[in-house]
Amino acid sequence: MIDQPKKLAFFLPNTFTALNLACGFASIIMSWNGQFYNASMILLLGAIFDSVDGRVARMTGTQSQFGEQFDSISDVVSFGMAPAFLVYNCFFKELGRLGMVISFIYLLCGALRLARFNANIEKVSSDYFQGLPIPTAALGLVGYVLLSLEFSTIRDLTPITAIYVVLYSILMISNIPFYSFKNSSWVKTHKKRVLAIIFLVLAAIFTYEQLMIGVLIGAYVIGGLIYFITHKGALEDVFLWKNENENEEDS
Template identity: 45%
Template structure:
């Protein structure tokens, strides 16, 4: 006989991880409001807060065994706001709006690439064999958003005039580069293979403290450098691997040619 009484826990949602997701969504929303009011430094800081909250919700869900399909979907919807809409509007209102229709086109391309990146990531999760925990396929959208936020924060902190042509050019190039990296097949380290609950040697603990101290000395330049280097790391690694693979193929071809001549 079929039991019509369903477990009431199945109809609910887990509060704790979704609170972090809601905090990330709120930070992204506030970044949009700040961009509309030309408070670009506040908007950039909100993007970083959203990234921190986004990194915590999944970890909290795994640690408390409260993962759910609802949480995964909610996280993706929050990401499209915090790391898609918010950075696109920040870079548009801050810089690229000065190149007319090309400006909103660049902002839209970035937003569309974030949506495509999230859609591909969600579909890859259904096939565990196609996803390595050590690498992301394409640049993660929180890292792309953090790079844009760092660039805006750094330029405002340094007192550069937004209307300067070279600054608008670099803003457009960086935005398009990040957009291309998100939808590319280039591998980026995920750092998920590091066990944060495990023990570390004393030297590693000192290095972590040193890095935190450097970030707080001047967070605008330090955070931008960190995330910009991460965004470039995938391209350089792919180029290095391609050159090494080409060199190996050439060495094998020379070896085969030498064997044929010896015969």
């Protein structure tokens, strides 16, 4: 019989996952009502909850298949459906069916990204993400929405907005490796500097969130693309697809 502390430990990470799901649901309701700022910021809160649940599970030793599947389902809502609904209501509503298609492309690519992650979780190096993570893509859309609220002329740039949304969609299902910082030796040896950088980033977001969220996500994406282009040869074997192919040939 599982003791009470163990039950509570198992319940804790799933609580953060449920809070992430609640943020996604609330964002959908808010964007439906035209509250684009609130809908964007609550997705940022959802991303924070999403970053916590896995760490809590590892700290308490309560990782489980249930937790992984629950997390993925929550991510589809919070970082797939909610951002797609947000950009549709904010930018593409007047485009009719075309706007629906553009928004759905993002949702579809996000769901495919999560399905591929679950299928390849034992094959992909933890140092890199295979394609842009869906929470990062969602925050990229959130940053763009917030920027449009600060600079209203962006609302008139519908073709550029459509390209931006489709680009982030494609990056999610691409094979471009984005650095995860999970096993970074620099991070481990410069913990005080990393902590200072985190505080500076949080202070910048708190001070001017309309600009800083989009800038920070854009810098990560552009930096990842530049690193991939300049180190393409060194990154060819980042993912372990070759082992899978060799097994298929031997069978």
